[in-house]
Amino acid sequence: MHFASDNWAGTHPRIADNLTRHAQGFAPAYGTSELDKAVEDRFSAIFEREVAVFFVATGTAANSLALASVAKAGGVSFCHADAHVNADEGGAPEFLTGATRLFGVEGAEGKIDPKALDKAIARFEPASPHHGRAMAVTVTQATEVGTVYSLDELDRLAAIAKSRDLPLHMDGARFANALVALDATPAEMTWKRGVDILSFGGTKNGCWCAEAIVFFNPEMAADLPFIRKRSAQLFSKSRFISAQLEAYLEDDLWLDLARHANSMADRLREGLASKNTARLAWETTANEVFAVIEKSSADRAREKGAKFYDWQPPHGWLPLPNENETLVRLVTSFATSEDEVDQFIEVV
Amino acid sequence: MHFASDNWAGTHPRIADNLTRHAQGFAPAYGTSELDKAVEDRFSAIFEREVAVFFVATGTAANSLALASVAKAGGVSFCHADAHVNADEGGAPEFLTGATRLFGVEGAEGKIDPKALDKAIARFEPASPHHGRAMAVTVTQATEVGTVYSLDELDRLAAIAKSRDLPLHMDGARFANALVALDATPAEMTWKRGVDILSFGGTKNGCWCAEAIVFFNPEMAADLPFIRKRSAQLFSKSRFISAQLEAYLEDDLWLDLARHANSMADRLREGLASKNTARLAWETTANEVFAVIEKSSADRAREKGAKFYDWQPPHGWLPLPNENETLVRLVTSFATSEDEVDQFIEVV
Amino acid sequence: MHFASDNWAGTHPRIADNLTRHAQGFAPAYGTSELDKAVEDRFSAIFEREVAVFFVATGTAANSLALASVAKAGGVSFCHADAHVNADEGGAPEFLTGATRLFGVEGAEGKIDPKALDKAIARFEPASPHHGRAMAVTVTQATEVGTVYSLDELDRLAAIAKSRDLPLHMDGARFANALVALDATPAEMTWKRGVDILSFGGTKNGCWCAEAIVFFNPEMAADLPFIRKRSAQLFSKSRFISAQLEAYLEDDLWLDLARHANSMADRLREGLASKNTARLAWETTANEVFAVIEKSSADRAREKGAKFYDWQPPHGWLPLPNENETLVRLVTSFATSEDEVDQFIEVV
Amino acid sequence: MHFASDNWAGTHPRIADNLTRHAQGFAPAYGTSELDKAVEDRFSAIFEREVAVFFVATGTAANSLALASVAKAGGVSFCHADAHVNADEGGAPEFLTGATRLFGVEGAEGKIDPKALDKAIARFEPASPHHGRAMAVTVTQATEVGTVYSLDELDRLAAIAKSRDLPLHMDGARFANALVALDATPAEMTWKRGVDILSFGGTKNGCWCAEAIVFFNPEMAADLPFIRKRSAQLFSKSRFISAQLEAYLEDDLWLDLARHANSMADRLREGLASKNTARLAWETTANEVFAVIEKSSADRAREKGAKFYDWQPPHGWLPLPNENETLVRLVTSFATSEDEVDQFIEVV
Incomplete structure (x- = not known):
């Protein structure tokens, strides 16, 4: 993951x-x-x-x-x-x-x-x-x-x-x-x-x-x-x-690879939107997804081997309402598989 | 070549x-x-x-x-x-x-x-x-x-x-x-x-x-x-x-490759030393050879496909005694073959 | 002035x-x-x-x-x-x-x-x-x-x-x-x-x-x-x-000169505070005074020979409530005279 | 001096x-x-x-x-x-x-x-x-x-x-x-x-x-x-x-001052040319004079208060033939007096 x-x-x-x-x-x-x-x-x-x-x-x-x-x-x-x-x-x-x-x-x-x-x-x-x-x-x-x-x-x-x-x-x-x-x-x-x-x-x-x-x-x-x-x-x-x-x-290999990465991000976006331990921090359309998730979910995902970074909130971002949450960045690439995405959604 | x-x-x-x-x-x-x-x-x-x-x-x-x-x-x-x-x-x-x-x-x-x-x-x-x-x-x-x-x-x-x-x-x-x-x-x-x-x-x-x-x-x-x-x-x-x-x-691949390049330069040095249309400009021991050769020889070699550069003489180098000669640099590498060297010696 | x-x-x-x-x-x-x-x-x-x-x-x-x-x-x-x-x-x-x-x-x-x-x-x-x-x-x-x-x-x-x-x-x-x-x-x-x-x-x-x-x-x-x-x-x-x-x-010439400049600024601050066409933009204590004054007053002062700059509001400064006003900077120095200050206060 | x-x-x-x-x-x-x-x-x-x-x-x-x-x-x-x-x-x-x-x-x-x-x-x-x-x-x-x-x-x-x-x-x-x-x-x-x-x-x-x-x-x-x-x-x-x-x-003050400095250098050049403990290192025409003088003379001049620098020989300058000599630079200016020059010539 x-x-x-x-x-x-x-x-x-x-x-x-x-x-x-x-x-x-x-x-x-x-x-x-x-x-x-x-x-x-x-x-x-x-x-x-x-x-x-x-x-x-x-x-x-x-x-x-x-x-x-x-x-x-x-x-x-x-x-x-x-x-x-x-x-x-x-x-x-x-x-x-x-x-x-x-x-x-x-x-x-x-x-x-x-x-x-x-x-x-x-x-x-x-x-x-x-x-x-x-x-x-x-x-x-x-x-x-x-x-x-x-x-x-x-x-x-x-x-x-x-x-x-x-x-x-x-x-x-x-x-x-x-x-x-x-x-x-x-x-x-x-x-x-x-x-x-x-x-x-x-x-x-x-x-x-x-x-x-x-x-x-x-x-x-x-x-x-x-x-x-x-x-x-x-x-x-x-x-x-x-x-x-x-x-x-x-x-057009380059475009195919980018399309794949973006579609994996779409899958991630849809998956996260369906969870109640996580939500999209803002709408994105390329191969990066930013989510607010519960810290315990983030910890759990990492224990299971998921790799992702906590993210420094952008300028003008209001503080998170909840101390138990964290802002994370999730990036997909040409090499991301559907399995990885699905596994992550499950574990988070 | x-x-x-x-x-x-x-x-x-x-x-x-x-x-x-x-x-x-x-x-x-x-x-x-x-x-x-x-x-x-x-x-x-x-x-x-x-x-x-x-x-x-x-x-x-x-x-x-x-x-x-x-x-x-x-x-x-x-x-x-x-x-x-x-x-x-x-x-x-x-x-x-x-x-x-x-x-x-x-x-x-x-x-x-x-x-x-x-x-x-x-x-x-x-x-x-x-x-x-x-x-x-x-x-x-x-x-x-x-x-x-x-x-x-x-x-x-x-x-x-x-x-x-x-x-x-x-x-x-x-x-x-x-x-x-x-x-x-x-x-x-x-x-x-x-x-x-x-x-x-x-x-x-x-x-x-x-x-x-x-x-x-x-x-x-x-x-x-x-x-x-x-x-x-x-x-x-x-x-x-x-x-x-x-x-x-x-x-030790790196050492083997360097040994090969140097030995190809040795072969070049020996070959050039045996010619009378060329001479070594100075003694070298690594994979670069500097030679004074007749311009006509250089031209001929280039016509036959040899690639090499005329070289700006180093500091303190005396002008070439002969207008018909040129100073050239010949560099060998891991990829140089004996054939290439022999061909060059022949053509020069 | x-x-x-x-x-x-x-x-x-x-x-x-x-x-x-x-x-x-x-x-x-x-x-x-x-x-x-x-x-x-x-x-x-x-x-x-x-x-x-x-x-x-x-x-x-x-x-x-x-x-x-x-x-x-x-x-x-x-x-x-x-x-x-x-x-x-x-x-x-x-x-x-x-x-x-x-x-x-x-x-x-x-x-x-x-x-x-x-x-x-x-x-x-x-x-x-x-x-x-x-x-x-x-x-x-x-x-x-x-x-x-x-x-x-x-x-x-x-x-x-x-x-x-x-x-x-x-x-x-x-x-x-x-x-x-x-x-x-x-x-x-x-x-x-x-x-x-x-x-x-x-x-x-x-x-x-x-x-x-x-x-x-x-x-x-x-x-x-x-x-x-x-x-x-x-x-x-x-x-x-x-x-x-x-x-x-x-x-202590340097301190005397600075004291003079600051006291001229004090005189300016007091003078401006007493006017109703102007007000201090914020409290200052050294030899610079920032004032919000009516544009017409500023123009009049300049016509009479007063020299001073309109000032780019600092970060976080709220827009002036009044379009007829402007923010100006007034700087005094060792060479400023009481007369200059008084004249300016009068004219503004 | x-x-x-x-x-x-x-x-x-x-x-x-x-x-x-x-x-x-x-x-x-x-x-x-x-x-x-x-x-x-x-x-x-x-x-x-x-x-x-x-x-x-x-x-x-x-x-x-x-x-x-x-x-x-x-x-x-x-x-x-x-x-x-x-x-x-x-x-x-x-x-x-x-x-x-x-x-x-x-x-x-x-x-x-x-x-x-x-x-x-x-x-x-x-x-x-x-x-x-x-x-x-x-x-x-x-x-x-x-x-x-x-x-x-x-x-x-x-x-x-x-x-x-x-x-x-x-x-x-x-x-x-x-x-x-x-x-x-x-x-x-x-x-x-x-x-x-x-x-x-x-x-x-x-x-x-x-x-x-x-x-x-x-x-x-x-x-x-x-x-x-x-x-x-x-x-x-x-x-x-x-x-x-x-x-x-x-x-034309600037030209007058330069003329004075140059003429003081002329006086120095003439004076040095007439000595046998010193000689001009090379011909100069502006307000700098370079001289080869005996070290003992240089020392003596410095003891009497003359100020001047030993000079790093320029590129291509042959070594001084004589170990007892030194190359010095002498610079005149708008403020140099005839007396200073004459005193220096005498003492060197």
Whole structure:
């Protein structure tokens, strides 16, 4: 019963096999092999547009270097107060952008509130060096709390960013899960909404290490080769990232895996809703479920081998009414089975 | 005929297989799995000492974060003028250490000259903030030009470092190749010589991505978890680095692979020495061979499919006497075959 | 009628005269002159303890380098959400500490709320690299909104910092104004409360450029010479900072100037309290007064030549009940005259 | 007999008086006062072109922020190996530019050799992230060893910089001394030669603290307000820098002071040439004199109160033929008297 995180899962067999298939032979290093280029082309096809793609080692790197590509002295990036980039990346976004800052904006359901965003940006007069200056807006899709921005909601944030001439970045650590939740195309959920740069995450969805920064306007990426190298994120045997992504993107494997994860979360949501020792903390639609459960139930589940984390309540969350309850996060993945879910529901 | 670089090679089958073997199942993320711990223990066993081990994505990261762990304001690290860290890492060591500096020291055969090192360090009076202050000495073993420091030579540099109270770092991108060239144990070539921190490279020798920072005094590593995270170098599915290293270190596979690469380089050295269109530029003992060959020979070899780089002559190298000649680098790897070597010798 | 800021004032005649007196002759540069040393001794005398003193160019530099002296990878410093260091220093604290972060803590009257501080620090588990780690607590005395921490209030914050083993920094841009408001000695308001490092500001109180970082444990300052130099904050003709401070500290000039500024603020407070077109926004005791006045009154005052800023309401401030009103900040200084105050009261 | 450095001198009376004259009254802070603007206009007049001017606290800051304004990821600036920026600024240029690097180029007489510069830049292929990329060329005028680039020599370096599309920066810590040595106009020695950014130093020539960054194309300065603020180099009472520069630039005071310093150096050069216990180490034309003198003479001079430094020989300098000799630097300033010089010549 593994619900601790989707990064506790392993590698999908088709991805592992493709790694092995490409293990032999020689190929140019540092991202210049034919396989690297083929996968880059695949990205352009998937996004229905010529894009520039850069592999990096971690999602934290993807987010940090995406922001580094638009960094300026005194720069301030606006994100949700509970965004991964703000809360869980150990200062990497600040460090790797040359000490720019993040500004956490409030908003219900883990989504940036448009009005709060507008007000936050307005605090930074463009011509005043005292307060710093706005440099980017970054949204997480799916969000850190299992919700998904609708296309309209993305439009609203993009409009604010554009009105201030700010680039819009999307942290897509769970990009595929959001995509299938919305039943949108990659283009519809990104550049057609005004997204300029995407952190495309494959690791949580069945790769073992496949994170890419995607620029929808390749000319914005002119500095990225240097930014990536100075950040020690340029793989020599880059083709093994490509090998993972080749299999990941082939025949829509990535979407199938995300659909599976989301449907396991649906099963979990339905199961929990039917219990009286637990309730959903809020509605989610991607592969994360947040539940308020009785501490004794949580203990019991853990004794039976279930893995999951107690969760720090998000900003603006009211204290739990009941001392005997706890807020927990349950994450499903491509590797979650129906059995695991059913067993957990039973035991909780 | 692949002699461009050992990072053009792929992954050894036993390593690829082990990745697949571990692809299934769930395990804690971020380096806390049982496999991660087992591999860390294996490092302690191999080095005959309790060590602290940290995986990172690239050799550049290993070097940069090793130096970051001993960084101080105004710090200056001393390396060979042609060291990879100085010449080929795109500013990462400076950037990831918070803007400390590197000072290139001269020395024949790609090895730091002890007197030059001593003189270089002496330029930086410990109490003067104007010039900066010495912070580390870093050596590459095997060197960037295919040579290997003898244990005595390492002793000499370590003595200088210790006399100034400076930590000694070893860039071991080709650690195994040096080890078998010297027929020394890992302990003998590192901490028994005074090395404090090692960049342990597996990628060039048959892994696809396996680089580790090894601290011989674990207490020196107290900050590394934070340094690594802020540098976006903490893998979530860290166990797949461990899976590679598990196979790499088992039954001395790593040493066998390095022995093979070195012996292929021997074959190349012997072959070239017997030609009159080519000569060895200098003596090397690890898996890199530097040769002066006639341009027409180089062209011919390339036409027949040989891959190798013209090489920027090292510091202090006299201009080639002959305009028709060129300096080239030839690198062998675990994947080089006798046939490839023989074919190259024939064609050159 | 100058109430825009105390940094609009000039230089007190005794300070200007002392600069001229020391203009002649030669003296060692970079802070090594006899005058530099004499002023450092004076600081030790005033603080009743051997201190280490470092001059820098600006208050922003003093704060930033004080934090840099305790910086660590992934570090997070806790300050009031509206603190100058957080809101008005253009990212300098982040940049000059090597990309550590600030965490704004709420609290009424511009003072950090102890409970909120405790809770904020607790978010950062010391052993987890994901969230960063606590590195310092910094308080502003007098605060940015004209209030002054009592000695008891400082004790409470210091106790929290100490319990977490965190150094306590005080931003004393208006140190003298707070001191005379509390009628405390410099020792009582700093190290006797647990303050480890002080930004001692002289510029706002009659110097033209005199900011110092004071370490109450000189061994904590071992790196500061290097930190200051790499930040380009080491004056060559340092003795002219000393010359200002020599006069500033002589015969308690600094305290007299602060007393004057505070008493002018008292006069302003009393005057405003007596008006019905204006009211004090909150109680202040140092040389800043915040008032809610009718927009028409503000316009009239400005027409008559009064200088002052509309003010961005602090965190947690409720919207003004009346659209015709505005929140303004009025700052007095050593150079403010009774006439100016009376004239302003009349005109408002 | 003060020859230790021109920064041991004090402040010229006319500059000190002007500081006092402006001590009274109120004026907007942070560089926005009328006096600030008047001095900026004066710079445009002197340089015969509209320029953008930014005051900073130190020469190190001027150099570092000038380079920061053209910084890019992986950037490398080319300077003379013995340049102040490379040898004496404690890592500030690296730190304040966000960890770009300096590359020391050789050249006789403290001047960058054009061929060596061209070769050095060529090492960095523009499209390769591995080696870093060229970002700026910086020259010191007058040089650190007392020599002065001729206008032709500047043209040659500028041509190389322009051919590579690199901005050219001039470190003018002793700008006035060079100017009068060449009998050139400010425009002729800067933008008419291709200089894009100038560090204009006033401190060494009679101010107590007056350093400015001058951009000859104001649009290149768009980021400087933010760069300066994040580096904590924005003075609040900026008008007191302006007050110094107002007097400094009025009636050509600055040129008169430099002429005096240079002529005192001439007197020193002539005097030393006539001795047989000393000889000029190399020809200089500005206000620094380098001499090889007998150690016993140096000791004797110091006993009689002469102040001067033994000097670390420049790159490529052959060891002194005689163990009884030492290389010393002698610096004159606006405050040096003929008597001091004559006394020193006598005693040496």
